[in-house]
Amino acid sequence: MAMETGLIFHPYMRPGRTARQTFDWGVQSSIAADKAGFTSMMISEHASQIWENIPNPELIMAAAALQTKTIKFAPMAHLLPHQHPTKLAMTIGWLSQILEGRYFLGIGAGAYPAASYMHGIRGDDINSKHLNDMVRESLSIMEKIWKREPFFYEGKYWDAGFPEEEVALTEEDEQHKLADFSPWGGFPEVAVTGFSMESPSMRLAGEKNFKPVSIYSGLDALKRHWEIYSEANIKAGFTPNRQRHAVSHTIFVGDTDAEAKKEVMEGPIGYCFNKYLIPIWRRFGMMDGFAKDHGIDPLAADLEFLVDRVFIVGSPDTVVEKTNELFSKCGGWGTLQIESHDYYDDPSPWFHSLELAAKEVAPRITLPGEPVASKETVAA
Helix, strand or coil: CCCEEEEEECCCCCCCCCHHHHHHHHHHHHHHHHHHCCCEEEECCCCCCCCCCCCCHHHHHHHHHCCCCCCEEEECCEEHHHCCHHHHHHHHHHHHHHHCCCECEEEECCCCHHHHHHCCCCHHHCCHHHHHHHHHHHHHHHHHHHHCCCEEEECCCCEEEECCCCCCCCCCCCCCCCCCCCCCCCCCCEEEEECCCCCHHHHHHHHHCCEEEEECCCHHHHHHHHHHHHHHHHHCCCCCCHHHCEEEECEEECCCHHHHHHHHHHCHHHHHHHHHHHHHHHHCCCCHHHHHHHCCCHHHCCHHHHHHHHCEEECHHHHHHHHHHHHHHHCCCCEEEEECCCCCCCCHHHHHHHHHHHHHHHHHCCCCCCCCCCHHHHHC
């Protein structure tokens, strides 16, 4: 079984892009990923960051669904502390019905304090314990809504309920019936993202048997994510499966190592990291794990260091080698979720990279417990 490839669309659009350009790039990216053979596309939800400027990922998902065939979509993630659970439950349920099985749900607590502040969460309440407590209450309310059984819940953060359907007066009486916004198949597959070393999201994913998605922040954090998830998963009576684990990472595949590095250093990826991601990673301590892995000062970690030592950049052979090396150190995972960037002006290098990743890299990655696939086997 080959490693799967997915796309995660934050979308890292440079400031000055219009909402329409961001929307169009999302739809274009979904079409290209679907044609290349990607199995999933995750679309982020953010309220505050100009580089991550999608407040309603479901809008892109609905539009993209009409122009794609097999790729599955997920918000990654709906930030549960920022929305009323009943409204969100209905949005999720209806969209999953529209996509008819090509939907799964990503949930999160929110990473940016400014976005929480905009939703009325401030001061000491902007901490992971409080936000994750809100996530758990929101999720429990949504589960009740989807069951469509009468209840009224007065919670710590929200009140919500589901009314009892009135009895029909005649066989023809339909005015009393309640709309069914439960998800396609009854309950959606749920994925949870984690970034920090001791991620509480990974523990929630394990307890609930949700799909774990790690935002790559260094080897130690990646290994710790799996430990937290698997311990909670076993304790809850489940069997952890590494093939359910997805890892979001910066990947670029070119025809040669030199071409790939030049494109990343001088193109939209390098521009984004120099202008946005490197400064924000330093601000929030997100560079520390990468620096620790390679024994350097986090302040010394620049773009070239990331391209050479952290990102997976190169020809198909090099990307296969680097990915398998990372697998050998951490135990591996099932889906490589490639982080999207702003190639709106000239999509061709990016779409070529996606094609190579899906067709020349992923089939040659050695999954946990699987035999090694050779280049010749893939070609055959």
